[in-house]
Amino acid sequence: MSAQERPTPRSTILEIAAYVPGRSEAPGAKKVWKLSSNETPLGPSPKAVEAYRAAAATLEQYPDGSSTALREAIGKQFGLDPARIVCANGSDELLSLLSQAYLSPGDEAIHTTHGFLMYRIVTLAAGGKPVVAKETNYTADVDAILAAATLRTKIVFLANPNNPTGTYLPFSEVRRLQAGLPPKTLLVLDAAYSEYVRRNDYEAGIELVATSENVVMLRTFSKIHGLAALRIGWMYAPAHVADVINRIRPAFNVSAPAIAAGVAALSDPAHVERAVAHNERWLPWLSEQLQALGLKVTPSVGNFILIHFPREGGKTAKEADDFLVRRGLVLRRLEPYKLPDALRMTVGTEEANRLVVSALSEFLGREAARA
Helix, strand or coil, X not given: CCHHHCCCCCHHHXXXXXXXXXXXXXXXXXXXXXXXXXXXXXXXXXXXXXXXXXXXXHCCCCCCCCCHHHHHHHHHHHCCCHHHEEEEEHHHHHHHHHHHHHCCCCCEEEEECCCCHHHHHHHHHCCCEEEEECEECCEECHHHHHHHCCCCEEEEEEECCCCCCCXXXXXXXXXXXXXXXXXXXXXXXXXXXXXXXXXXXXXXXXXXXXXXCCEEEEXXXXXXXXXXXXXXXXXXXXXXXXXXXXXXXCCCCCCHHHHHHHHHHHCCHHHHHHHHHHHHHHHHHHHHHHHHCCCEEECCCCCEEEEECCCCCCCCHHHHHHHHHCCCXXXXXXXXXXXXXXXXXXXXXXXXXHHHHHXXXXXXXCCCCCC
């Protein structure tokens, strides 16, 4: 059968390079430290694990299709109206649903140069046209985004903080971006790493959603809550957007064990604070140690750092990655993010952090600082 005689997908689908997650294997290594996916080294709250196990007693029952208990727990935690919260199978599903709902073939969606890869994927999957706005110093540039916007721009995706750079826009800049966009353009604020940010000028997006009709905020339980395996994402949105997404989201899109674990995770703020404290200790330590080795590190407010390597001389990012993997230290290669000369490293356990610094000092032929 020829290609002309078989079902064919929408043309933009074939432009998609499938998303490849951070790897977790290191062939030949006795032990692997996975530092490629920004997972918390503290794991999930014991309360969440207990709730997940308890949910196994009723696996024959469908979950609550509206995730009522989880939406109410989120609403209570953040002071939000549960009716304006939509839960999903990870925030990736919400990105797909928003694109499906608000992009028609030929419509444009903007993301920044080093923005999350899923923005391009969901845009093309919906038949839209991805438009790239240049960044400044690895940071989203409001003026560049506004300059890229046209009458066909229906969505602007902004990760704040951004993955994989770790940079962020202060709230004043996000507000300026929203004010400069047409009212019919949807601004999607992806705040997956917001819990890690400790800056007075940062706001995840709650205030802007509450006071606007064209802004939504996405959050996740995958990062600081340590529930990546359960795929729990949520969105706070204007009522009209929540209504649209509820019309098209799959029935029972969040499992009962995930709902139970999510509710329990929110009941354990002390676990979140321990994760924040761990990150506050080791994020600056890693940055200082790596810079002392002569490497450039982009300042990060997330639970990961972007490490830049020379383009030649046997000390490239690829050669560093090969060297680290042989020792069981798995970081994230970033060619798909247009950062071939950099590696992204998750802030890991104390042991993992020290091992990476020690290994890179050996790789670079330098002596690591003692601390």
